Amino acid sequence: MSDWEDATRCTPAAECSPPPLNTAPLAASPDAPDLYHVDPTNSPAKLAVAPSPPTTLSSAFKAWRFFSARADDDPDLDPSITTASPFPAAVDDHHRRQKTQKTPSIVAVHRPTLTFIHVFSVTFLILVLVAQLFLTDVKFQYSRIFTSHPFSRTVSSPPAFVLDDSVCESPQPFPTAPPVSRAPAMESPLVQETKRIVAQFDYTGTDVNNGVKEFLRQMNEGLQKDGTSMSQIPTYVTGVPNGTEKGLYLAVDLGGTNFRVCSIHLNGDTTFNLTYSKVAIPKELMVAKTAQELFAFLAKQIEQFLKTHHEDHFEAHIRRRNTISTPDGFRDEHIFRLGFTFSFPVQQFGINKGTLIRWTKGFDIPDAVGKDVCALLQQEIDLLHLPVKVAALVNDTVGTLMARSYTSPGKTSTLLGAIFGTGTNGAYVEKVVNIQKSVDGEYDKSTGDMVINTEWGSFDNQLNVLPNTSYDIELDKKSVNPGIQMFEKRVSGMFLGEIVRLVLVDMVKNPNIALFKDDNSSTNDWRSTTNIGSGSSLHKQWGLDSSLMSIAVADNTPEHSTLRMQLEKELQVDSASFEDTQAFKEISYAVGRRAARLAAVALGATVLQSGKLSEASDEPIDIGVDGSLVEHYPFFRDMIYEALAAIDGIGPAGAQRIRIGIAKDGSGVGAALIALVAAGMEKKGPVDYLNAVRNNAAQKLAGVLPTVGETTTLS
């Protein structure tokens, strides 16, 4: 065992227990051995005077300094210098004995200092506790001081709110009210620029009323003559269904990015069953030189659908076709009547005849313009020997109107069918007397009504009243049809995303504002810097899908987390800041709101044109709508209603009478209903369809195929 171990070991309990505190004044021991001897003749630095026991904080501090310096700080300190011990003599004696037994001097010197440290520490602790008791907020201030150090890894959290009520009344784990986005603390240049741009998309009540007046003027102009900006196309549909119609029909729908084939069973009780298949239209067919490839593709899809969903019918047809020499081989009821929903402007000449006026929505096949689209499709169907007759040509808006009328609640017939999707358009029931331009061909005159396809996408191509920001101008200039579909370019889903994209590109290029870029990570609430991927579609035409606007407007999470995720996925914008997403939201909202208020111009003007509000009735005025925008853009319908109430001649009371309801599957159900109307007209017609098919078959056998642009049927 070493001397050190020996000296520090605590052996008998009595020896180690602290002696009673000596209250007598302390003095240097006269018989202290050399080790403890104070030599007053020594240099001042070595002259250490023992402090008296600490009675105040300052004297305690002095004592602490003294003993620290004595033991550790001064290497020159003479070990012979001693101090008066604060311990009683007996203990001192014990210490001295230990010292003389070669105990390291540090032990002997330090032993007395412990008492001062203890006293000092206890006093200090008491003071701190007392301070904490009275100054509760100081704690937070201290934590801020420490955490504000630039290298501190601790993030200070704000002080918790103290609830008056200590009992939690609501055990709800999630908030029941939607969270409200944080407003930026200061108006940064980005916030200011966002406000400036948002203001450009304002469409006031006065604007709405001016729009309605001009819309009514252009509607009536279109009823008087051809070649006006709003085509006001008579559809040869002279009534709307009432829900009792029955039968099995085929329908196909060409009008956007997809082609849909459906068979619809109308049950006659306002319900239906619908089977369909959908396929994306290859881009190269949308902008081909000739229409033949596109229509051959469509016919192929119909064949595929029949084989898959109506195999029995299809097989039976093949068998009958092989016995074509027998007149009984053909039976009229074995032929599917098909409603062809073709959602482009078509000049109709009959219920299943119409020539294409122009392509819209990104299609561009010059060779099809001016041709009968029903004949183009029938020709390709016949080449595949399918048991299908194109019985009706239908615009999607007319289909929507029919579908809504078939399914709508109550006895009210529907006034208007409208689409707010990739494109926008409306079809409404007009009095035949108001149609002053000539309507050639057969139609049922008994109702006094005819459905008009307005083609309102081209309302105000001349920009008499439409708003026209620099972004609208740029979009139009770079489109495939500049100067055309000007209303559609401000209202429909195909274009809204592009407007927002053009705004964003402008802002990103602006060096004075920080959209999707940060000076450094401290300005980004994700403590990162925003990055736009090099392949981001933000910089490509049509690169921003309008569905992102709906996501942005709907995202009221405190961090805009859904929007951030989509920005990353769709536009390769990583770590967008809160200010970025807030700007994105506000711009999307402004562009969408302007679209909704413009939509109200079209709906409101059509209601006024019908004169229904001045009829003494409290029946609702029913409108069927369809399309991604009205279905998914948050509050699109509410914003329409808000603008309707501001229209002179409608007002809040009139707006309440207008019932806007979603009418899904107009392109299927509606087309089937018109095919049904067409079948009824065939029966009344001068030549029955069976004869037409026989003639057609005979022609085919003789190798005389119908030419494109002519119809293959008689009606």
Ligand code: GLC
């Ligand atoms: C375009 C077409 C129109 C169609 C609308 C909605 O505006 O020209 O016929 O109804 O899109 O699909």
